[in-house]
Structure formats: C-alpha cells, structure tokens
Amino acid sequence: MGLVLKAEKINKHFKKPVLFHVLRDIGFEVEIGEFVTIMGKSGSGKSTLLYILSTMDTDYDGKLYLNNELVTGKPAQELSRIRNKNIGFVFQFHYLLSEFSVLENVMLPAKKLDEKSHEEIEHDAIQKLTMLNIGHLAKKRASRISGGEKQRVAIARALINNPSILMGDEPTGNLDSYNSENVFQIFKQLKEEQGLSLLVVTHDLDFAKRTDRIIEMEDGQIINGAYKTEKQIQMS
C-alpha cells in the first residue's frame, strides 16, 4: 500500500505570548485508504498539527509529504492549488458561505479548480449531495438548513474535487449523538466504498475506537500509533 501522507520531524514554536514549543519531532504516516484519528487532551497540539498537515499553516520546521511529494517550502499560490485539488477539509463549525445556495457551496472548490465544465461540476455536486441524502436541499440557502445538514453539505464540499485525503477538525464536536453517528457512518462508507483516506482530530473516544488506527498525542508529542502495528498490517 502507498502512502498518502507522511510527516518527518515536524517542530513548531508559538512565539506569542511567550516562546512555546508546541510540536516536538512529530513523525507519522497515513496509508491510502486508511481511516486514522488523532486523539489527545486540549492543548496537546493535535489541531495545530492538523492545520500544518492541511498546508494552511506553513510556519514550522520539518518535512511534509503529500502523495510522496514534498510540499514543505512551496509558494503559497501552489499550496492553495494543492489544497484545492488534494485535500478535503471539514471543520467543527460547518463553515458554509451563508449567502450562497447549498449547491453553490459544494460547487465552489471545483469551479476554482476549473478542470471540468460547469454542467459536469453541477452533476458531480448533486451526486455527492444525493449520496449524503441531502439532494433535496440543493437549491436552499446555506443559512436556512439545520446543523447536521450543514455538516453533511461541508462533507460534500470537501469531496467535490475527489481529494486524496479528507481531514476533519472535530467534525462531530458540535453535533448531537444522532448526527455524530450519521457523520461517522458517512466517513466509514467513503473509506469502504471509495477507498478514501481520512485523518480526523477528535475528542470522541467512541468515534475513534471504531477507526483503523488512533494516533495519541500528549504535550506536543506522539506517544502511540504513529505507524501501523504488525497486527494491523496483517489484518489489512
């Protein structure tokens, strides 16, 4: 199996308000088609790590590979394109553009990528929405739908460009148990049916337990689960 994501010796310091070593020598791998969660207490640096992995935060030392390609040190313009094409992102607070319709929200990253015609993009977007059972909401304004629905729209948006990896920052953190379960099932289904790689930061132990692997973090270091164990390799 190939690697979708690989981190080598990532170190990060916060300079304000005081110099603080947030991440220490982080190194781990995510294989293609793997569903990995990052767990840890508040302040363990897991979200900070995720934003570095998402290429949005470039202020760090170390090396980051996406699809076996070094992304560290690339210019911002190129990182935007990598993010657009290869990374889908789901936040804790759904974060849709409230003035646009659900369909437009989903289509926007694909329009930016500009690899398909408008009709193809629209077709893809409706297909993703239907897959997530929210096809009927397509024409509604994004501000007019419920929280659980918003999170599913956000997932559809993350998937529109068929990314190599889907990242989530506590995607269920703001949802009730019914909707949380729903989101988990969607993720699982995406992994099983489409072989999508997933990397999710979460507090929710029940959620994490059912994934392929848990990376545990404490005080800016990975204490467990950075690489697949022998047992996991045999199982897969």
Next chain:
Amino acid sequence: MINWKVILGIAKTHMVTKMKSTVTASLGVTFGIGAYITLVSFMTGLNTLLDDLILNQTPHIHLYNEIEPSAKQPISFVDNFEDAFNIVHSIKPKQSQTKIHNALPILSYLRKDETVRGATPQVRTQIFYLSGSIELGGSLTGIDVMEEVRLSNLQDYIVKGTPEALRNYDSGILLGAGVAKKMSLDVGDRVQISTAKGDVFPLKIVGIYQSGIAEVDNVQSFANVKTVQRILGEAENYITDINVKLFDMNLAVPMAKQLSRQFKIKATDIKEANAQFETGTTIRNLITYSVSVTLLIVAGFGIYNILNMLIYEKMKDIAILKATGFSGRDVQLIFMSQAVLIGAIGGVSGLLIGLGLSRVIDNVAFETEALPTITTYPVNYNPWFYIIGITFALISTFVAGYLPSNKARKIDPVRIIRGT
C-alpha cells in the same frame, strides 16, 4: 492562473446580498462624479464665456499710429546746449498722419506669417449722426466684415440683420444699438452721417450692433472699409488700425515688440490690454478642481469604509475560501473587483446625473444686456470631463478597495477557523 468567472461570481453574490451597502457606496461615487461633471461643465462654460467676452473683442496685437510728441525735441539736436539744463514749454504732438504708413505691405506681410490666424484692416473716424437739426457725435469704423466674423465673432453682437448684408451692400451701416434707439431707427431705414469736414452721406442700416457696453453702443457703428475711405475722400491705402489674431496667444508679447521695431509703429498686445483677465480664469479653474477633487476623495473614503466593514463581516468566508483552495490573491481580487464594480456603476450613473444636471442648467434662462446672444446659462460639454470623471472614479475606488482587500489577502485562515 486566475479564474475570473468564479471570482466575479462570488463578488456579484456579495454585492447582491449586501444590496444596501452596495447602493450606498455607489451613490457616494455617483454624487461625487455627478457633482464634478456638473460643476466643471458649468464653471468652464462660464469661464469660456467670460474669456470670449474679452478675447473676441480684443485683438491679440493692435497696430496703430499714435499721435504723440517727439521723444527727442529739436533742442537736443544742437550740440551747444548739450551740457545745459533745457526747459521746453508747451510741447505739441508731432505732426504726422493718422493712417498707418505702408499699411497694405504690412497686412500682406502679416498674412504670410504662419503663426498669424488673420490680420484685419480698420479705418476709424469721428462722425456725426444727423437727425433733422440734431447732430449726435459718434465713431464709424470701416471693417472687412467677413474677416471680423471669422476672427472676432462679430456676428454674436449683431442683434438684428446679418454680417452678410453689410458685405453685400456697399453703402450699408451696422448702427450702434444706443444710436438706433435715440434716433428711433431700425434695419432698413436710412441714416445721414456727416464727417468732420462737413460732407454728408446717407447710409442704409443693414444691422444693429450691440456690444453690451452702453458707452460703446451710443457712439460706435460699422461700415465697410471702402465705404469709410470714400466718405473720408481717402485712397485705398488709408488704414488707421490693423488687428492681428494669432494661433497661439502667448506669442503676442514678443511679436508685438518685434512688429513695433520692424515697422516703427505702436503695437499693443492683449496681455498689456487685459492683464487682470488671466488671473480670474486661473482662480476660477483652481476653485472648480479643488471642490471636485474633494468630492471624489470623500466618495473614495466612503468606499474604503464600506469595504473594510464588509471584510470584517466576511472574515469567516475568507477563511473558508482559503481553506478550500482559493489563494490570497483570489480573495484580494474578489474584493477588488467589488470595489471597481462599485466605482464603475457609481461612476457611470454619476456621468449620467452630471449630464442631466448640465442639461438642466443649460436650459435655465440667463439674460443679460452685456451678452445679447446668450439666453441660457453656458455649459461646456467637453467629452474630456467625462473621461476624467470615469477615470477618477475607477482610480479612487481602486485605491479605496486596494487597502482593505490587501488586508483580506493577508488574513490567516487558521486563526479564524480556530477562533484565536
């Protein structure tokens, strides 16, 4: 690679959903540009009118023979009194002719000069208008009427009749409005005039001349050069004044000096004659432009404010756009295009409002004795004002949009999303 369709699509959605702010910002530009166009059209219209009032009636260079005492009195020619203190009493003007010596060669010389737009001969003389036993003192000027029309807009001051009528009718006269009123005369009537020598001539009135200055209109009349020469019993080379119009008014001063030396003749230039007029024009232009620029700057600040607020409101949206793969430049372009669209929409409607107001002013009645041919306020529809207006609208909105949009470009999405 910039995907304009997507960027403009987002900009459009922002503007449509924030219709109130968009309209407010555009209105700021609209009023700024509208006021600029109206003000500048009206003010330059007035300026041109006032300038023309002076410029048209004043030749750039006026050549004539002045009657004056000799600068060197006979006593200075005698060496014996060289070191003495000489007092000369009751000096008389030098005996000389009133006509310009060699007027015709001077005229043809001037007409060959490429910087000269035209040179016209005039014959000025004192006359009396006769009405029964009453004699009214006056002044008759012989002119080349069609040249005067071309060079000094004489037709603007002919309130009745036409300049062509004078050209076609040899014993015609353009009678001063004041004289005509005093003597109850009108176009088609005949008027008797008498020269200083006592010869009486009947002339037919082909037009009424009104300069707007009562003192002039009470005495001044015009006839053809040849007619006046005939009345005076003088030959064709009898010409008392030559008026010169140049293509470039600024050449008047050196040229007047040169002509004066070359032909030993008195030459006055327009700057000497109307020193104060240029100052007035400059100051009026200065006022117009400072008011207009102020208006446009105020409009620019309005746009800056509204975009700044919009960007604060859209912080989260900007973070999402960046997280989903829009670069800082894309985000900046989204807000820049909003600013420029507001500038374009506001600017174009400002031009239309400016044009509309100019039309209204153009139709407001404005009647004054001084300007017989003017019936409404003067407005200058110079297309350059419209080009300057729209350019300024776009530039000022561009600058006003640049600063906030640059801030949007630099927003760190991680900080917004993590809420720190």
